[in-house]
Each structure stands twice: as structure tokens, then as C-alpha cells.
Amino acid sequence: MQYFEDVVVGRWVESEATYPVTREEIIAFCSDWDPLPFHIDEELARQSPMGRLFTSAIHVVAIGVRLGHGMAQEPTAIIAGLGWDEVRFMLPVCAGDELRLRATVDSKRESASKPERGIVTSKLVLVNQRGEDVASYKMSTLVQRRPR
Numbered sequence: 580m581q582y583f584e585d586v587v588v589g590r591w592v593e594s595e596a597t598y599p600v601t602r603e604e605i606i607a608f609c610s611d612w613d614p615l616p617f618h619i620d621e622e623l624a625r626q627s628p629m630g631r632l633f634t635s636a637i638h639v640v641a642i643g644v645r646l647g648h649g650m651a652q653e654p655t656a657i658i659a660g661l662g663w664d665e666v667r668f669m670l671p672v673c674a675g676d677e678l679r680l681r682a683t684v685d686s687k688r689e690s691a692s693k694p695e696r697g698i699v700t701s702k703l704v705l706v707n708q709r710g711e712d713v714a715s716y717k718m719s720t721l722v723q724r725r726p727r
Contacts, residue, residue, distance in 0.1 A: 581655045582725040583687065583697035591683040594646045597708075602674035605634040613637060633671035639678075639714045640666070643705050646680035656723035658696060666716040670707070677708040685717065689724075697722050 602621075609618035613635035617627040624632040640663075672678065681704045690696040699722050704715040 581653050583656070583689075583699065583722040584725050586655075586684055586687050586697075586699050586722065588684050588687055591681060592650055592652075593682075594650050594680040596646065596649050596679075598642050598646055598678045600634060600642070600672055600674060600676045600678065602632060605632060605638070605674055608638045608641075609635050629671055631673055633673045636668050636714070639668065639672050639705060640716065642672075642678055643680055643703055643714065643716070646678065646705075647682065647703065650680065650682065658721040658723055661698065661719040661721055664717045664719070666714075668714050670711055670713045672705075672707070672713050676713075678713065679706050680704070681706060687722075690721075695724050697724055 606619050609615070615635070616623040617629065618624070618633070618635050621632050624630075683702045685700045685702050687697055687699045690698060698719055700717055700719045702715065702717050705713050707713050
């Protein structure tokens, strides 16, 4: 188990796995969660300024979360997620794109109110098959300190 004390600021990892984004998944996800016409109708998407079907921002973040769960080399003593900051979407994610996740530990600090816990902030970047950054965000996580 990896505890707060084991987290190294500046350490970065990249997902070995990639996530292929399909037309069918875009339409299914967006039909349920973000049913804007340019996410679910290919003809309307072609008429939009983007000119093609692309997925929703929340779908892109969900893919990042999924890839992140597959990156852990050993389980981390996570208590809870605390929030996301600086969420940015640089490029659209379209059918046929293949995403990979890069994560860097930005900072960590001990909890002021609960000494058995610490807060770790990481920057996550989703990258497409051409090496282009498509989305990024910072995530703060509450992590257990090593038991005495």
C-alpha cells in the first residue's frame, strides 16, 4: 500500500494503456449525459463549426478517470477525492482518437486538522495519438498517512 509519505512530488507517470474512442461510444454516452445535437447526430455534427462528431467534455474527463485507475502500480491509501481545478479542454476528442493519460504529482501537504491524513495534488493531461494535449486538470486527493 502506498501512503502519503510514499508520494513523491514531481514524479510523473504515463498510462501504458490507451483508450480508443469510438463513434458508438460517443453517441451512447452523450445520448445519456450530454445530448447536444453535435454529440449524437453525425449529420448535424458535420454542419457544426467543428465539422464532425465529437464527444462531450464530461466524457473526456470520465476517460481520464478510467485511465488513471489503470495506472496505479500499487494501491494508494486514498480516502476521498477533494476536487478538480483548472479543468481545460484544448482540442476536441473525436471517433478514432486514442487517448493516453500523463500524471504528475504537483504538491502534497499534511492536513492541518487531521494529522493522520495528507492532501496530494496532481496534474493530469489527456493526450491523443498524435501527442497533442486534448484536456488537462488538477486533482486534489485526501490520502491516509502511514499507520504508526
